[in-house]
Amino acid sequence: MIVIDKSTCVRCGACLRDCVVHVLTKGADGFPSFRREDETFCLNCQHCLAVCAQGAVTCNGVGFAETRAVEPLPDGRAEAALVRQRRSIRQWRDAPIPDDVWTRLVDSLAWMPTGCNDHRLHFTLVRNRAQMEWYRRAVSRKLQALVRTRLPQILFPKFRRYMEEIARGDDVVFRNAPCMIVASTPKNAPCREADPWIALSYFDLLAQANGLGTCWSGFAVHAFKGLRGLRRALRLPRGYEVGTVLLFGIPAVTYARVPQPRPLSVDVQ
Numbered sequence: 001m002i003v004i005d006k007s008t009c010v011r012c013g014a015c016l017r018d019c020v021v022h023v024l025t026k027g028a029d030g031f032p033s034f035r036r037e038d039e040t041f042c043l044n045c046q047h048c049l050a051v052c053a054q055g056a057v058t059c060n061g062v063g064f065a066e067t068r069a070v071e072p073l074p075d076g077r078a079e080a081a082l083v084r085q086r087r088s089i090r091q092w093r094d095a096p097i098p099d100d101v102w103t104r105l106v107d108s109l110a111w112m113p114t115g116c117n118d119h120r121l122h123f124t125l126v127r128n129r130a131q132m133e134w135y136r137r138a139v140s141r142k143l144q145a146l147v148r149t150r151l152p153q154i155l156f157p158k159f160r161r162y163m164e165e166i167a168r169g170d171d172v173v174f175r176n177a178p179c180m181i182v183a184s185t186p187k188n189a190p191c192r193e194a195d196p197w198i199a200l201s202y203f204d205l206l207a208q209a210n211g212l213g214t215c216w217s218g219f220a221v222h223a224f225k226g227l228r229g230l231r232r233a234l235r236l237p238r239g240y241e242v243g244t245v246l247l248f249g250i251p252a253v254t255y256a257r258v259p260q261p262r263p264l265s266v267d268v269q
């Protein structure tokens with residue numbers, strides 16, 4: 001439900017033009033008008049409210065008083081450096097994440113873009129050391145039993161190194177990380193493949209901008225998908241599946257140089 005405060009609206013039409021599903025139309029009096037029957041088409045994206053310089057729009061109960069004015073953004077050069085200098089971290093300091101950083105990161109998860117503005121992502125944040133150890137040991141036990149059968153070594157000779165590490169008891173799945181975030185989606189979400197990856201990609205950059213280290217774990221995704229006992233510990237809402245996993249904590253390594261990637265395959269048309 002979108003409500004227009006006619007005492008402050010200047011009929012500029014900015015909200016109409018920025019509505020992706022056209023649920024706002026120009027009324028006979030020139031003010032934006034929201035038709036009740038269009039309710040189901042509204043994505044609740046709040047573009048109408050965000051674009052209104054007068055603060056005249058209330059979208060599903062959220063209006064001027066519930067929102068903040070936009071702030072200056074970091075400059076493009078700093079952002080590009082962040083992208084280039086972000087590294088996968090696998091060495092960690094035994095130090096807690098400062099509460100203010102934790103809060104900033106976790107609060108930001110609500111702003112991650114989702115297909116059709118679905119926003120039903122569920123995040124499991126593991127911060128407790130003992131709980132992280134539980135996941136580590138549960139996976140390690142299973143993988144060590146699997147490696148002892150020698151089957152993975154035959155089926156996946158390219159991954160022989162990992163098998164040796166697993167046999168030694170190394171944590172190839174959670175990389176000894178102190179914390180982890182798992183993004184899960186409802187199986188019927190319109191963009192269930194993309195949403196979790198996008199959310200944790202943003203989280204990744206934000207974490208590194210706040211001095212944390214991060215590492216994606218494709219192995220953990222496979223472990224959660226394949227091991228029901230492990231997945232159960234995530235306490236996912238009914239109908240949800242694991243999308244992706246990012247490990248994080250305070251890094252115990254710094255880098256002096258920026259790697260030089262292979263030349264890009266780009267076609268500018």
Ligand SMILES: Cc1cc2nc3c(=O)[nH]c(=O)nc-3n(C[C@H](O)[C@H](O)[C@H](O)COP(=O)(O)O)c2cc1C
Binds near residue numbers: 087172217
């Ligand atoms: C989809 C995806 C899955 C990954 N899975 C793992 C993983 O299971 N374990 C790991 O140590 N690193 C994993 N990584 C990290 C890559 O190995 C890493 O990006 C690569 O080593 C390059 O290092 P950089 O991220 O510092 O540039 C993954 C990265 C991506 C994008």
